[in-house]
Structure formats: C-alpha cells, structure tokens
Amino acid sequence: MIEVHRIVETRLKGVGQRYTPKRRALVEALRRTEKPVPIPDLADGRRGLPQSSVYRNLAVLEQVGIVHRVVTGEEFARYELAEDLTKHHHHLVCKTCGKVEDVTVPVGLERSMARTVSAVAGRAGFSGVSHQLDLIGTCRSCGQNDK
Amino acid sequence: MIEVHRIVETRLKGVGQRYTPKRRALVEALRRTEKPVPIPDLADGRRGLPQSSVYRNLAVLEQVGIVHRVVTGEEFARYELAEDLTKHHHHLVCKTCGKVEDVTVPVGLERSMARTVSAVAGRAGFSGVSHQLDLIGTCRSCGQNDK
DNA sequence: CTTCCTGCAAAAGTTTTGCATTAAC
DNA sequence: GTTAATGCAAAACTTTTGCAGGAAG
Numbered sequence: 001m002i003e004v005h006r007i008v009e010t011r012l013k014g015v016g017q018r019y020t021p022k023r024r025a026l027v028e029a030l031r032r033t034e035k036p037v038p039i040p041d042l043a044d045g046r047r048g049l050p051q052s053s054v055y056r057n058l059a060v061l062e063q064v065g066i067v068h069r070v071v072t073g074e075e076f077a078r079y080e081l082a083e084d085l086t087k088h089h090h091h092l093v094c095k096t097c098g099k100v101e102d103v104t105v106p107v108g109l110e111r112s113m114a115r116t117v118s119a120v121a122g123r124a125g126f127s128g129v130s131h132q133l134d135l136i137g138t139c140r141s142c143g144q145n146d147k
Numbered sequence: 148m149i150e151v152h153r154i155v156e157t158r159l160k161g162v163g164q165r166y167t168p169k170r171r172a173l174v175e176a177l178r179r180t181e182k183p184v185p186i187p188d189l190a191d192g193r194r195g196l197p198q199s200s201v202y203r204n205l206a207v208l209e210q211v212g213i214v215h216r217v218v219t220g221e222e223f224a225r226y227e228l229a230e231d232l233t234k235h236h237h238h239l240v241c242k243t244c245g246k247v248e249d250v251t252v253p254v255g256l257e258r259s260m261a262r263t264v265s266a267v268a269g270r271a272g273f274s275g276v277s278h279q280l281d282l283i284g285t286c287r288s289c290g291q292n293d294k
Numbered sequence: 295c296t297t298c299c300t301g302c303a304a305a306a307g308t309t310t311t312g313c314a315t316t317a318a319c
Numbered sequence: 320g321t322t323a324a325t326g327c328a329a330a331a332c333t334t335t336t337g338c339a340g341g342a343a344g
Contacts, residue, residue: 018318020324039308050326055309057324073218076308092271101271109263113280116256121282124239124248129284133260135268137276165343167299186333197301202334204299223333 004031004085011064022049023057027066027081036070036078036091036100074098090133096142103135151178151232158211169196170204174213174228183217183225183238183247221245237280243289250282 008027009019026049029042043054058079061067066085070078072093078100083089088110092101113131121129155174156166173196176189190201205226208214213232217225219240225247230236235257239248260278268276 016323018323020318022325051308052310052327053325056311059310069220071218071220073216073224077220092268092273092276094273103267103271105263105267109259112256112259116252117280117282120250120252121239121284124250125287126239126241126282126284127287127290129239129282132281132283133264134279134281135264135273135276136279137268137273140272140274143274163298165298167343169300198333199302199335200300203336206335 008066026057030081035102036080038076038078092135094139095136096138099139155213173204177228182249183227185223185225239282241286242283243285246286
C-alpha cells in the first residue's frame with residue numbers, strides 16, 4: 001500500500017506542505033488499525049510524538065482530506081483515514097466502554113440510504129450530502145459485566 | 148403537551164430527584180425548538196441559568212432518559228429531547244456552519260436499517276443496538292457564500 | 295429537619311497557540 | 320537561503336466539581 005503514501009504526498013504538495021516522517025508515521029498508524037484511533041494512542045506510542053505535533057499534523061491531514069475526525073462523545077477525539085483512501089464503512093459503538101469498530105452493510109441498504117438521503121437533503125436545500133450511519137449498543141464484554 | 152412534564156416528573160421522582168422550575172424551563176426550551184440546542188443557548192438565554200446548573204441538570208435529565216446529548220464536533224455539545232418524548236428522527240448537518248436540522252426518512256428505509264443493523268450488530272456480539280443516521284452536507288446559505 | 299438544588303468560583307481535561315530551533319526543499 | 324515542521328510550555332476553552340446557602344418534601 002505504497003499507493004496511499006503517494007496520494008498523501010501529492011495532496012500535501014498541492015498546498016505547499018511536506019510529507020515528513022512524522023506525518024508518514026501518523027498515516028501508517030492509522031492505516032494499520034482498522035478502527036478510529038483515539039488521539040492519545042497516536043501520541044504516547046513508541047513514536048513519542050508530542051501532543052502538539054499530533055494535533056497539528058492531524059489538522060493538516062484533515063484539511064487535505066486524508067484523515068477524518070470521528071467524534072464519539074468520549075473524552076478524546078478519534079481519527080481514521082478518510083474514505084477516499086479506505087472503503088465506505090460505518091461505526092459500531094459501545095455506549096458503555098466507548099469501543100468503536102468498523103462495519104459494512106449490504107450494498108442494497110447503502111443504495112437505499114444514498115437515494116433517500118439525497119432526496120431528503122435536496123428538499124431541505126442542502127447540497128453535496130453524504131451520510132453516516134452509526135450503530136450504538138453494548139459490546140459483548142460490557143454486556144456480561146452488567147449481569 | 149403537559150404530558151411531557153408529567154413523564155419527566157415521574158422519571159425524576161423514580162430516582163429521588165425533583166422536577167424544579169429550572170429543570171422544567173430546560174425541558175420547555177428543548178421542547179419548543181425542533182432541533183438540538185447548543186449549550187450556550189440554554190445558558191445565556193433570558194432565563195439566566197448559570198452554566199453549572201445547565202450542565203448539571205442536563206446530566207441528570209440524560210441519566211433518566213429525558214434528554215439526549217448530540218455531539219457534532221463543534222465547540223459545544225447540543226441537547227435534544229430523547230426519542231421517548233418525541234419521534235425517531237435523524238439529523239441534517241451543515242459541515243460549514245454547523246447548523247443542525249431534524250429530518251425523517253420513509254418508514255421503508257427505517258425498517259431496512261433496523262433489520263440490517265440488528266443483524267450486523269448481533270454478528271459482532273453487540274446487543275441492544277439502535278441506529279443513528281446523519282446527513283452531512285452544505286446548507287443553502289453556506290453553498291451560496293462559496294460562490 | 296433532612297435531602298436535594300443552586301450558584302459562584304475554582305479545577306480538570308482536551309485542544310490550540312507562541313516562539314525559538316531544526317529540518318526540508 | 321527560504322519556507323515549513325517540530326517540541327516545549329503556556330494559553331484557551333469546554334465541562335466538571337467543591338462548597339456554602341437556599342428550597343423542597
């Protein structure tokens with residue numbers, strides 16, 4: 001998946017930014033994990049990236065559409081690679097422990113959602129509308145602890 | 148819709164809490180507005196509720212399932228009445244100005260989503276799963292400003 | 295009269311910013 | 320050489336908490 005890095009580099013250069021080793025490390029970390037990563041996990045890691053660099057670099061990468069900020073209501077925000085670089089997917093969120101997993105749904109449902117979403121949004125005067133479906137429930141281990 | 152207040156009162160009493168005038172004012176404010184309300188709008192308003200009271204009361208009301216916290220990635224969180232007291236709906240969010248509107252989608256799509264969601268979630272070991280569909284785009288006025 | 299609510303001020307916690315230094319082009 | 324990235328520390332900002340006084344049951 002060198003592909004990904006080439007794309008990132010191109011996007012950054014397009015706005016006069018550099019694809020430094022630190023930024024590459026961030027992208028690598030996000031690419032490895034199949035779920036949105038909380039910010040402290042990107043900072044404290046063995047890479048020893050200082051917080052300010054993590055926040056600043058994620059902001060830059062978000063501006064060029066490489067990463068996507070996922071807000072879940074937890075203490076920290078999470079980041080994932082943007083769907084340009086991955087696949088369209090949704091999130092399965094545990095309302096108790098905050099765990100987030102990526103999931104996909106059947107294409108039939110995706111098509112229905114896309115169709116309906118653009119109709120509904122158009123009626124309300126919105127344009128360029130995408131959708132985001134989150135599934136919120138209790139994960140197996142939190143469910144067991146409750147009993 | 149005195150109904151609503153009776154329900155709130157019952158829920159609060161159930162956990163040894165009181166339905167005070169301040170709390171009633173909060174519920175009223177949320178009931179009047181057909182969209183999630185940012186916290187400062189509940190605080191600075193003519194009611195002059197101090198921030199700490201707003202935050203504490205919303206937390207209590209959330210615990211008894213009367214209100215629902217909506218996190219959008221904006222500076223402030225928003226709150227709305229929980230779906231027990233309103234209707235199942237979704238949010239249309241402007242990615243530029245942050246504006247949020249309530250929308251509903253056809254029941255056919257709701258049914259498809261509910262069915263798929265529980266299947267997908269069950270496979271992942273999650274239980275008690277509900278869904279949340281957000282439509283994210285650009286509202287009319289932000290779209291005009293861009294040109 | 296006991297328990298909960300209120301409001302102010304202070305604390306906590308996440309995210310942003312200033313500034314001097316270092317690295318990239 | 321010029322422009323951008325880094326890292327530290329401090330600031331900004333939202334949200335939470337402690338505590339004393341007041342209201343509710």
